[in-house]
Amino acid sequence: MEKSLPAIPAKRYFTIGEVSDLCGVKPHVLRYWEQEFTQLRPMKRRGNRRYYQHHEVLMIRRIRDLLYDQGFTISGARNKLQELVQVERDRRRAGEVMLDGVEVIEVEDSRLEDSRLDDFEDSAPLQDGGAMFEQLLQVRRELFEIRDLLSAGH
Structure with a gap:
């Protein structure tokens, strides 16, 4: 399903509306996911406006995939994300480097x-x-x- 999502532009920050369009998720869902997934912490500026960075957009797409495409519950997706983050930390500690690209x-x-x-x-x-x-x-x-x-x- 993620293949049908638009490409992420080369920008430093994205508004909640832009992230909503890029990830195929409504803004209120993004705000809810912030409460449920501690890894998701967009920067907040004046008026409590949210600004997401590229890695957060990727994480939201991963969360979306876990919930909508793979059928995980919120709790299951949270655990899976923590597991993925731990695997990545372990790789870095072991000196492994991802050679994407x-x-x-x-x-x-x-x-x-x-x-x-x-x-x-x-x-x-x-x-x-x-x-x-x-x-x-x-x-x-x-x-x-x-x-x-x-x-x-x-």
């Missing part, structure tokens, strides 16, 4: 590898030409080394 890096990287400096001549950020390109290649190499180190730890 690595495929995207590789796709983008192949474009960089095939590019030539003259492809960047019209690009304002790369006016320095060779030096900037070399720096990008060095960063790329370092990122892949880090990824390989992290992958080897599993």
Whole structure:
């Protein structure tokens, strides 16, 4: 069901109305879930207006999935969320790192590898030409080394 929800825009804060639209849940349900799920704590500003961050929108989508799609009760969803949070904490403590997006890096990287400096001549950020390109290649190499180190730890 989550696949039918709209993409989350690249913004720092979302109003309750925006979150309602992004998650397919009415605003009063969001306010109720705040009381039931301690992990859900939007920032409140003047007039008690709620501002949600990206991670909270993702959490609301997860709560919605647990309740509406998987059939959990509020109590069961609360327990499941706590369990998921604990698993994530344990992974961090063990030094594991989620490598989400690595495929995207590789796709983008192949474009960089095939590019030539003259492809960047019209690009304002790369006016320095060779030096900037070399720096990008060095960063790329370092990122892949880090990824390989992290992958080897599993």
